[in-house]
Amino acid sequence: MSEVVLFDYWRSSASYRVRIALNLAGITYRPVIVDLVNGAHRAPDHLERNPQGLVPVLDIDGVRLTQSLAIIDYLDETRDLGLLPTDPAKRAAARALAHSIAVDIHPVCNLSVAKHATALSNGAGDMPGDWMRHFIRPGLLAFESLLGGFDQSPFCTGDTPGLADICLIPQLYNAHRWEVDLTDMPRLLAVEAVCAEHSAFAAAHPDLHAPL
Amino acid sequence: MSEVVLFDYWRSSASYRVRIALNLAGITYRPVIVDLVNGAHRAPDHLERNPQGLVPVLDIDGVRLTQSLAIIDYLDETRDLGLLPTDPAKRAAARALAHSIAVDIHPVCNLSVAKHATALSNGAGDMPGDWMRHFIRPGLLAFESLLGGFDQSPFCTGDTPGLADICLIPQLYNAHRWEVDLTDMPRLLAVEAVCAEHSAFAAAHPDLHAPL
Structure with a gap:
């Protein structure tokens, strides 16, 4: 191999x-x-x-x-x-949940995009933080709302880690970094707490992969 | 049904x-x-x-x-x-090609994102057109380069329409709208010409779906 x-x-x-x-x-x-x-x-x-x-x-x-x-x-x-359900409709819903972050929040908050917006803004406001918060908080609120359509027990879409969890946790790392208020998103925070205790998620944390 | x-x-x-x-x-x-x-x-x-x-x-x-x-x-x-190859590695490559547009270009050029950038720019330059061109042209150049890894005959990833074609054609509609120069992207333009003749693509064209 x-x-x-x-x-x-x-x-x-x-x-x-x-x-x-x-x-x-x-x-x-x-x-x-x-x-x-x-x-x-x-x-x-x-x-x-x-x-x-x-x-x-x-x-x-x-x-x-x-x-x-x-x-x-x-x-x-x-x-x-087993990151996605096998039933096609449930599979599509789980993919859509993951994509609500991976397609609709993350690329817009990519460093190169935020830097370009910052350059254009000519020093207005608190950039790039304002840019990040403008997209991350509403995006995560929609995610919290979408979670209502799933049996969350204890991960986003079931009792084992799935694609949505894999997309959520890195986005939450960014949300904390940019001081996004998450206090009104209890379901999402419950998933975060469970993932923090899971070895596959814990060992992937950025702090463990930063250059020395 | x-x-x-x-x-x-x-x-x-x-x-x-x-x-x-x-x-x-x-x-x-x-x-x-x-x-x-x-x-x-x-x-x-x-x-x-x-x-x-x-x-x-x-x-x-x-x-x-x-x-x-x-x-x-x-x-x-x-x-x-049959929108994706069945071999997992080829499947991943075809998905990646599609995502280079659907994840990395399209969300950044979403109308709400471009409008927010325009508001922040306070009238600088030719917005939102400059925003669109800043992301669409390099993104499509990367797509053109990625296409080199596929047998293009005549669609992006083979002889029948696939996921990459489905993502490419709407992005090209936008590229034309924002007057992005595509003249140095021959492979991509060849796919566009083939899709224009395909009834599934032709019947989906925005001009046929605009409000009267």
Whole structure:
């Protein structure tokens, strides 16, 4: 079996998701840090790995994969992780819940997007924090509301970790970082507490993956 | 069989994707227009359908689905549309290609995001057009580069329409609207030409779904 290599950045939500999924699969991997702050993602060696210049990139099973959601689906399909229900309608609902974060909050709050908005704002307000809060809080309130459609026991969509949990926890890390008020989101906070005690989530935490 | 209802908006890329997928599945549906420009997506009746206040929402098979990518996966799984390869690694690559648009370009250029950036920019430059072009052109250049990893014949990932085509065509509609230069993206333009001749794509075009 070929070595598994994760091109990773500690604070990237998308990398954090893949770290969680790799841990859930029990896959040992070698992390290679791509320092987004120093622009290493725009260097030729990383653009050759991924023309989008994004992390994560995962080398596994002799192939190179990009895009966190596609990588997680791959791990789910090849390692039978049970991250989504098998019933198509329930599966679609669980995917939609996850995408309400992974598609509608996270990309808009990507560092490069927030930086561009900050540059355009010409020093107005408290940027990029205002940008982050403008999108994260309403997005998570919608997530909290969507959670009402699931039997939450104790994870977002059931009694084992699923795709929605994998997307939620990194987004909450960001929400705390930008001081988003979450006090009126009890269901989401209950999931956070359960995941914090789960080894696959705990071992993926950014603090454990920051450069020394 | 229950009536299929699509809560739709003609210029929404996400709705446009679902219209294409419904056409590929040969499913007749009743469209209900949710006028994003008049704020109908923020009205209580639509928030009850989808707490995110987004289109599309699809009523089908007795369930209500949200999030275009989740809906398309549902249609693919229940109607056997063959939108993704069956091999897991190829499947992940095709998903990643689609997500390079659906996750990394489209949400950032969502009307509400571009409007917020425009408000912050306080009249600087040509907004929201500058915002759109700043993200769409580099994003599509990366897509063009990623296409090099696929046998394009004649669709993005093979000889039948797939998820990447369904995401690409609505994004190109937007690119044209915002006058993004695409002349150095020949592969992508070749896919566009083929899709324009395909009835499922042609019948989903926004011009055919605009309010009278």
